[in-house]
Amino acid sequence: MKVLVWHVHGSWLTAAVQGAHTYLVPVVPGRTADGLGRARTWDWPSSVIEVTPEQVRDAGVDVVVLQRPRDLELLREWAGWEAGVDVPAVYVEHDTPPTPAGSRHLLADRADVPLVHVTHFNRVAWDSGVAPTRVLEHGVVDPGPRWTGEVARVSVVSNEPVRRGRTVGFDLLPEFAPHGVDVFGMGVRGASRALGTAVGEFEDLPQHALHDEVARRRVHLHLTRWTSLGLSLVEAMTMGCPVVVLATTEAPTAVPPEAGVVSTDLDLLTHGVRWLLSDRDSARTAGQVARAAALERFGLHRFLADLDTLLEEVAR
Numbered sequence: 560m561k562v563l564v565w566h567v568h569g570s571w572l573t574a575a576v577q578g579a580h581t582y583l584v585p586v587v588p589g590r591t592a593d594g595l596g597r598a599r600t601w602d603w604p605s606s607v608i609e610v611t612p613e614q615v616r617d618a619g620v621d622v623v624v625l626q627r628p629r630d631l632e633l634l635r636e637w638a639g640w641e642a643g644v645d646v647p648a649v650y651v652e653h654d655t656p657p658t659p660a661g662s663r664h665l666l667a668d669r670a671d672v673p674l675v676h677v678t679h680f681n682r683v684a685w686d687s688g689v690a691p692t693r694v695l696e697h698g699v700v701d702p703g704p705r706w707t708g709e710v711a712r713v714s715v716v717s718n719e720p721v722r723r724g725r726t727v728g729f730d731l732l733p734e735f736a737p738h739g740v741d742v743f744g745m746g747v748r749g750a751s752r753a754l755g756t757a758v759g760e761f762e763d764l765p766q767h768a769l770h771d772e773v774a775r776r777r778v779h780l781h782l783t784r785w786t787s788l789g790l791s792l793v794e795a796m797t798m799g800c801p802v803v804v805l806a807t808t809e810a811p812t813a814v815p816p817e818a819g820v821v822s823t824d825l826d827l828l829t830h831g832v833r834w835l836l837s838d839r840d841s842a843r844t845a846g847q848v849a850r851a852a853a854l855e856r857f858g859l860h861r862f863l864a865d866l867d868t869l870l871e872e873v874a875r
Contacts, residue, residue: 560874563615564624565633566595568653569679573601573766574698575624578863580870581605583618585633593633600765612637614651622874623648625672628665643671651675651695655785655808656685666690673873674859678809695869698862699793702852706799706846707773711836712739712759714776714800716769717783719746721753728782728805732758732826735780738832743769744791753848766772774798774828777842778819778835780807782828788813796853803831803846813856 560580576582584719586596586609596609616638623646625631634640634648642648650672656662666674669686674690676682682694688693688873718741720729732740733756741759742750751757761772773779779795781804788809796802802819804810805828814821820831835842 560621561619562622562624562870562872563618563620564608565626565630566598567592567626568790569598569601569649570699570794571697573598573603574700574859574862575866576603576607577700577859578867580606583610583615583620584608585610585615585637587612587614592670592831593629600763602766608740613746620646622646622870624870625650644835647875648675649675649869649873651677651679652681652685653787655681655787662686663688664690673869675869676787679812680809681787693869695865696862697788697790697793697857698859698866699790699797699853699857700859702770702794702798703769704799704850706801706843706850707775708777708801708839708842708844708846710775711777712741713778713780713803713832713836714719714741714743714773715758715780715782716743716773716789717747718744720744721749722746726783726785728784729754731782731805731825732756734829735832738829740780741772741776743773744825770794770798772799774851776800777839778803778832780832781810781871783807793853793857796846796849797857799843799846799850801829801835801842802849803835815848815852817845818852819845 562580563583566584585594587594590596640646659790664687670689674687674692675695679694717727717804720727743761745763747760750760778799779802781792784807804814804821805819806823
């Protein structure tokens with residue numbers, strides 16, 4: 560099967576392209592958001608093939624995976640296709656709605672394109688109208704049990720935290736900074752200046768280097784207030800990192816209490832960081848629980864099987 564899919568969410572797509580299909584990834588001059596092409600910081604198999612806008616119509620596409628409103632527009636512009644009419648399509652909604660109860664999805668009035676949410680929280684938060692909905696929970700490529708905890712500091716993985724601010728819990732970091740916080744991701748330069756307190760800044764590391772560095776930190780901290788479910792959190796758990804997590808959206812169902820600390824109480828979260836930093840044995844035990852839970856729920860085999868079932872149903 561040939562699957563047309565834009566490079567939008569790198570971690571999600573890295574898992575998705577591990578399947579048995581051919582994945583056609585648009586690329587445009589300058590590699591803008593309309594067509595980023597193949598990943599440069601993730602390892603993708605040779606079954607991921609770049610296609611230009613001019614090649615899409617004749618590429619033999621069997622099914623289209625949409626992930627943004629812009630993808631619908633580009634499909635019309637490049638191939639003259641209406642998703643769900645001229646070509647089978649699914650829409651994977653990665654994001655939480657702008658508001659938790661009053662946000663109507665752009666596909667809410669359509670029944671020809673299945674709306675696929677990545678968490679159960681998203682499914683109940685979005686007003687999906689008549690669109691057929693289902694949940695395809697995340698999957699991650701297992702990076703292996705990498706945690707060593709040799710560096711008694713806290714890791715945070717967040718893209719553009721300065722710009723996104725309260726949404727990703729950036730404003731809460733000063734509560735944890737005295738214990739030693741290292742921030743990893745895209746757009747993290749200037750974090751210390753914006754916070755008014757010192758944190759480590761590790762800008763856009765390749766995935767393997769990111770995993771190595773996060774696994775060396777004693778504790779992984781996830782403070783995002785409003786997100787589907789951070790894949791960086793799932794990846795940290797899969798590596799065996801103990802976690803301290805703000806209990807919002809899907810996180811409380813994905814992280815067992817024994818994996819660290821899961822709470823909306825800031826005092827409990829800061830206490831959890833101090834505890835795990837000071838007790839490496841407890842940190843190791845919590846990380847083992849985290850890894851087992853992540854592999855059971857977010858293992859790649861389960862994810863790909865669910866994705867294949869979805870694509871085959873839609874492509875009929």
